[in-house]
Amino acid sequence: MSVELNYHDTGGEGTPLVVVHGLLGSADNWRSHVRQWQARRRVVAVDLRNHGRSPHAEGMSYREMAADVLALMDRLRIDKAHLLGHSMGGKVVISLARQVPERVASLIVADIAPQAYGHDHDAVFAGLRHLERGKPENRREADALLAEHVAERATRLFLATNLERGEHGGLKLRVGLDQIEAGYRDIMQAPAGEGAFEGPTLVLRGGKSHYVPDTALANLREVLPNSRLVTLEEAGHWLHAEQPEAFQSAVEEFLDSLPD
Known part of the structure; x- marks a missing residue:
């Protein structure tokens, strides 16, 4: 559907x-x-x-x-x-x-x-999960969390475009990360x-x-x-x-x- x-x-x-x-x-x-x-x-x-x-x-x-x-x-x-x-x-x-x-x-x-293609997004997914758990209040905190797994600043800036302000403050990811990770094998096909x-x-x-x-x-x-x-x-x-x-x-x- x-x-x-x-x-x-x-x-x-x-x-x-x-x-x-x-x-x-x-x-x-x-x-x-x-x-x-x-x-x-x-x-x-x-x-x-x-x-x-x-x-x-x-x-x-x-x-x-x-x-x-x-x-x-x-x-x-x-x-x-x-x-x-x-x-x-x-x-x-x-x-x-x-x-x-x-x-x-x-x-x-x-x-x-x-x-x-081969699977090469492990660090990106790990960084996004770490960011989720960290519940950043602002983009500086979000970047610091991502940086623990993603070294390239340009990549972190790109990933940060998926952040939005949550209903109760703080930043959250707007992507369906669960669904993307579950479907990652298909994405690589x-x-x-x-x-x-x-x-x-x-x-x-x-x-x-x-x-x-x-x-x-x-x-x-x-x-x-x-x-x-x-x-x-x-x-x-x-x-x-x-x-x-x-x-x-x-x-x-x-x-x-x-x-x-």
Whole structure:
């Protein structure tokens, strides 16, 4: 059963751009990009299940998450959309495109390949659980709790975007951490669906990221045969945050090359 996702819709004409965040992200992470893109097109930024302001629900398979996004498109009467997904969100949009290609005008996949990955979020989950138990009163306390498990400040700042003020004061996590951890094995799997998506595709990868190595390109071309690969050399995995102007330019150039 699909989840009714929270979303931000800029309105506007033409084929919409639907933006899907990665693991432990949210639509809020894309505000600056949405402001840029909305000047030229309708943009819909979504919170996936167990993320942002969307409901918490069991199940984190790509088939389930793609069904959620498709249900939102139906609710908004979007017959066809450009789909942009980062990391886990990239696998979500690939899954949707493989299953219902007639609903997808194009794909933009940011720093992920259509394959399974190893488990490397143990420190992040440990930090978030430690933060939960610590019940921080402010963001300084929250950062100190996270730092006991997560050394990289940039990662801690990203994780802190999931904090909100509780009803009785203090800060709490808004993500469905229980459901995400329970579904983590599915999150690490390859996208759902079979065969290739034949539509136009842009694959953006960070030159300093290990998520889309050259060894993954053969499989990528098999699943996304009409893909154009662009490497942002100075960016890591969060390439849209580390190289925002280059990221925006690549997306706009790609979308401008397509019939609307």
